[in-house]
Amino acid sequence: MRYRRIVAKFGTSLLTAGSNRLDLEAMAQLVGQVVRLRAAGHEVVVVSSGAQAAGRHRLRGRIPAGRSPSRQAIASVGQSHLMQSWDELFDWHDTVVAQVLLTRRDLADRLGYLNARNTLRDLIEAGAVPIVNENDAVALDQVLATRIGENDSLSAYVANLIDADLLVMLTDVAGLFDSDPRQNPEARLLERVERIDATIESLGGGAHTGTGGMATKLRAAQVATQAGVDVVIANGREPDALIASANGEQRGTSFPAPGDRIESRKRWILAHISREGHIVVDAGAASALRGHGRSLLPAGIASVTGTFERGDAVEIRDPAGNRVAVGTTNYASGELARIRGLHSDRIAETLGYDFGDEAIHRDNLVIY
Ligand code: GLU
Secondary structure (H helix, E strand, C coil): CCCEEEEEEEEEHHHHCCCCCCCCHHHHHHHHHHHHHCCCCCEEEEEEECHHHHHHHHHHHCCCCCCCCCCCHHHHHHHHHHHHHHHHHCCCCCCEEEEEEEEEHHHHHHHHHHHHCCCCCCHHHCCCCEEEEEEEECCCCCCCCCCCHHHHHHHHHHHHHHCCCCCEEEECCCCCEECCCCCCCCCCCCCCCCCCHHHHHHHCCCCCCCCHHHHHHHHHHHHHHHHHCCCEEEEEECCCCCHHHHHCCCCCCCCCCCHHHHHHHHHHHHHHHHEEEEEEEEHHHHHHHHCCCCEECCHEEEEEEEEECCCCCEEECCCCCCCEEEEEEEEEEEEEHHHHCCCCCHHHHHHHHCCCCCCCCCCEECCC
């Protein structure tokens, strides 16, 4: 399988089929593809726009004269309708969906980031399809920097958050062209972009439909590829565009992540390594980490040195002091000191809460 974990971003113009309301047939097409991908063993997280459009349509003709509801109010109305539509369409395929609403703050804050990451991973493991949108009702403004503003960026953050293998942004255009295809009939589709440089960015132009446009898609592609995620921008109206992209077949414009995916994640974790403390594991845990790519459990921790916070990148050493790995810890140093050596079943009773069985999940570990 070319890509296992996939983030599929569906833009408003795709979900409305260009109309002023959700187009259930267009949505059903996409649902069918997600269901088939899952049946083939892929994991799919959906980032869905369309709340504003759905809300506007629902409120049409009901708004007292002279009033115009806020963007937040419109999105709140639309979001429930959007989720209801997804829920029903997926239910036809006996597939459970989950609504995940995020703001910039949730992603910028380390704890929010970890919590969102854990929830998405739990949902994937539970077999549900997470459907993510920005929490427009509370993501009030750019001044407080709580709002991302468009779902292209959101989808890149989500792809980064869950260590996706591929981000597919499906829209109503075929991809990135070397000039504006609406003005130049000779415009050529760029099939593969190795580097998003100033020349490529200039091809993004301004926004056209929805909140995003090619410019925001290119920025999102940059964020995702830097995090080691391959990106495809393709026309979602083409049959099976999502499935083809997930299988690595040429569709639209693809942006391969530079270098090895593990390498860039490693760079990221290594760049954030805490100098304030480290974890010493017993010999058994050291060999489980080195040899078998296991998660680090509290049971394998011999001691904790120095201080660090939950979410910090912390070094793991063996009893001889050799570096074994570095990883993003689910527990702060003080918490680990209390649960070290314990079976994970006892975390909750010892701390009064728990952030999962693993001290450091294997997805968040880089072995030296
Ligand atoms: N969160 C917005 C919505 O659901 C979409 C933002 C965008 O168009 O990218 O309506």
